[in-house]
Amino acid sequence: MNKSIRRLIAPALACLLLNGAAGISASAEPYEVYNYDRWGDAVPSQAGYIPERSVSGSDLGTTAFSEPADIFLAPDGLFYIADSGNNRIVVCDKDLTETVHIIDTLTMPDGTGTSLSSPQGVFVTEDSIYIADSENSRVLVCGMDGSVILELTKPETAAYDQNKTFMPKRVIADKAGNVYVVLGNITTGAAMFAPDGSFTGFYGANRVQPTAEIISDHFSGLFISDEKRARRTRNIPSGITSFDIDGDFIFTCSSSSTQTTDTVKKLNAAGKNIIADKEVTFGDYTPIYDSTQNRILSSAIIDIDIAEDGCINCLDQTSGRIFQYDEECGLLFIMGGIAKQLGGFTQPAAIESYGEELFVLDRTKNTVTVFRETEFGRTVHKASSLHNAGLYEEALVPWNEVLRLDGNYCAAYVGVASALLRQEDYRGAMKYAKKADAGRIYNKAFEGWRRQWLRENGGKLILGITALVAAAVFAARLIRKRRRKGESTDDGPQTG
Amino acid sequence: MMDLRPAEWVRHAVLHPAEGFEDMRWKKAGSLKIAFFIVFMLFFGQIADDKLYGTQFFIPYDRVFNIVPYIVMSFVVFAAWVTGNWAVCTLLDGEGTMRNICIYSAYALIPYTVQLLLNALLSHFLIRDEAVFIEVIRIVGIGWTAILLFSAVKAVHQYTFAKTVLAVLLTIGAMLIMLFLLVLFMSLMQQVFGFLFTIWTEISYRIRV
CATH class of the missing domain: 1.25.40.10 (Tetratricopeptide repeat domain)
Incomplete structure (x- = not known):
């Protein structure tokens, strides 16, 4: 009797289980999960992260975001979202359920109020907040109460090309209080400021990609006159797009889709790239042709984040993918994609991680997508x-x-x-x-x-x-x- | 004197780079069968060199196997060498027949072929630190074949040293021209085929309608 019941129940249970499994795989992420095999060919893989939910401004109890540019998890466990379209910084709790407060006006040292204009980057340490106030051409360093301690503007020195505007995009600070600023129009590296606000130089410039044209230019340059050489088009490396700091090392990324040199760098205090000799290809190995958009997708790493365990998360703007690497630059997981559904992005802007969660900010969807580790x-x-x-x-x-x-x-x-x-x-x-x-x-x-x-x-x-x-x-x-x-x-x- | 069997002639020619081929010519020795066998072994040698190395040295991309490059690297190159040498040396008062050029050149390829196969075998017993053995064997094999090939051309056409150098250089030039024409011909054929295929497609559409 017992046996016959079991015989009946077993197939039914199996059917249920299989259905369940199929249901999960069908309703999950709107992209195909893949990884690279030993020959560098893309093969299907298990998902390391799955998209869990997406959070909009109204979910946080405030108005909707408008072109948010940066997300940062402060040491005190609060998220700082640079909501640049609304000229404000939204501070919300770790679970992304409610807004704690909003930073839109700050008090200058002389007591006057000042408002933000299209803030593009935010960085928070134990005692200060660093804001890249892009349209106002300044970087603000303020205390937790919103009083400005330091205002960094265009350096008035010969080292900084005075014809260029000061357009801060991202900002970080190291343990000693040195401030590093990524500027949108500067390709010679991040501007570096001492804790007292004085400009100390540029840090971590990218190299020029040695293409055939540049090599031939170099050799022909040996034989031409100085006047002619001065008038030639210069070979300019791609600038730094974003960076993150992890202890003593600064990781930078460059979103040039035409260059493959120095897309991701790990810089030591001297500004030397210590992963240069690993020759890792960050992003997709080969550009992928997308027939729906009729264009070739070559990776453009727009933001980088270093998790507490040392994993490197790279956000690719073109394909909307997140590439996660271990601390030795070995590829772990690839997730995300260009899609309207949960887990896809239209214009990803920034990435942040905490514990087993990843947070990706989308500039046009105006949401934060939360991925959870499987x-x-x-x-x-x-x-x-x-x-x-x-x-x-x-x-x-x-x-x-x-x-x-x-x-x-x-x-x-x-x-x-x-x-x-x-x-x-x-x-x-x-x-x-x-x-x-x-x-x-x-x-x-x-x-x-x-x-x-x-x-x-x-x-x-x-x-x-x-x-x-x-x-x-x-x-x-x-x-x-x-x-x-x-x-x-x-x-x-x-x-x- | 010098009454050797075909297999012994092979040994004699390979081990006597200076006068081995002269002796062969004098005795009218050499077997076309053995020559073809050697080229066939060269073909296998090229495959072994590319695909059968020990894993500690090299893991080939074995998801696809394309045999054409190996055919080109053995049969086609050898045929181009023989034809080119024959064409050039006919004009340069060479005394060699096509048959002899083929036989002598094939015999000269033995050290190279042996090197390919021997290294593929050795790579399964050695580790990376001992790769210098493989390197030495390769250098010896290539050098020996180069000397033998030179000596073969010199003997088969009864040339002086300087004229042999000239003949070898011209042969290499002829080979390049031949390969160039071959590629040209193949691309032409491809276009002709494409043209015919288009016509066929058009006609088949008209017929159906």
């Missing part, structure tokens, strides 16, 4: 942070779990291979390293396996070789003897 995403993050810390063996269990969920996930094979190599399971390491195209790990594993094999079978190998050589020598001698005999019978009559 079970798969959590496992990958756990595994990759253990792996990057050098704890390969501890990472083995989560990596195996990742492979169980997504057999296409290339980094997991590298992780498992590294762990097995450390455990001296050379055969296993070779197997996984081959699947991940990790030649260096395979090489080490093979070296270990060869050493092991020689230790066990070295005697037999030498014995075998000796036997083979002996047999060859004997055979050669036999053949020679036989041939000589043949020759002597053949040649016999002739010589005789």
Whole structure:
């Protein structure tokens, strides 16, 4: 009796489960989740994040946003949204449910009030708020109460081209209180101000992409006169579009869709890009042709965010995708897209992260989209942070779990291979390293396996070789003897 | 004196770069069958060099396998060399027949072919730190083949040293011209095919309507 009931119920349950699964996958994100395999081809993948909800201005209990430009999560746990179309900064709580207060007028040091005009960037430390007040050509540093401490305007020095306006787009400050400002019309790097407000120079300029034209210009430049050289068109690198600070390092991104040099940089205090030698392609590997828009989408990283765990989140404006990298610049997840539905963007502007959530601000949808980490995403993050810390063996269990969920996930094979190599399971390491195209790990594993094999079978190998050589020598001698005999019978009559 | 079987002639020619081919010519030795076998092995050698290396050295993109480049790198290049050399040296008072040029050149390719196959095999036993062995074998193989090829041209046409250099350079030029014409011809054929296909499409639409 019991058995027959089970027999009846089982298929019904299975049907329900399958339906449920299909329903989830159909109603989820409006884009295809993919990742890159070991050859750099795009393959379907599991989602590391799924869009959870989108928050508009009215959801926060205030008027709708208008062309919001920047979102920042302050150390005190409040979100600061630069609502540039409405000339205000909206401060809301961590769960994005209600507005705490709105910054639109500030008190200058002399007691007069001043209002913002199209603020494009906001940055908050423990005790001060930094606002890139773009249309007013100034950067304001103010206390938490809204009183301006410092006003940074166009530097009146020779180092700054006086023909250029001062157009701050993004602002950050380091621990020492130095202020870095991204300017919309300057390609020589971010303007750097000392804590007292004096201009100290530019920081972290991008390099010029070495195209064939520029190389040939360089060589022809060796032979032309100084006057002619001065009148030539100059080769200008793309400027910095946005940046984020993580401890002692500043990460910059550049949204040029024609250049591939220095799209994402990790700068140390001296302004040197320390990930330049990794040669990572940020964004999509190859430009993708979109037939619905009839244009080629090459990545333009418009904003960058460093999570607490060191993950690098890059926001691509052209494709509306978020590319998440681990601290070693290994690609983890790709999500987002150009779409009207939840999870898609029309004109993404800024990205911020907190814990297992990502927040993406859309300039024309006027919303903040919240992405939440999935079970798969959590496992990958756990595994990759253990792996990057050098704890390969501890990472083995989560990596195996990742492979169980997504057999296409290339980094997991590298992780498992590294762990097995450390455990001296050379055969296993070779197997996984081959699947991940990790030649260096395979090489080490093979070296270990060869050493092991020689230790066990070295005697037999030498014995075998000796036997083979002996047999060859004997055979050669036999053949020679036989041939000589043949020759002597053949040649016999002739010589005789 | 020098009554060798075909296989022994191969060994003699390869191991005596200076006078091996002269001896072959004197004795009218050399087998076309062996020559073709060598070119065939060259074809496999090229594939092995590109696809069968040990994983510790190189993992090829094996999602697609296109055989045409390997055919070009072995059969087509060899055929172009033989034809080019024959065409050039006929004009330069060379004494070699097409058959002899083919045989001698193929024999000269042995060190190169052996190097390709041997390295593909060795790469499964060595690690990256020992890649210098593979490199040495490759250099020796290529150098040896170059010397043999030079010696083969010199012997087959009975040239002096200087004239051989000239002949080799002209042959390479002839090969380039031939390959250029081949590409031109192929692109022409493609366009002719495209034209005919368009006509066929038009006609088939008219017929249907």
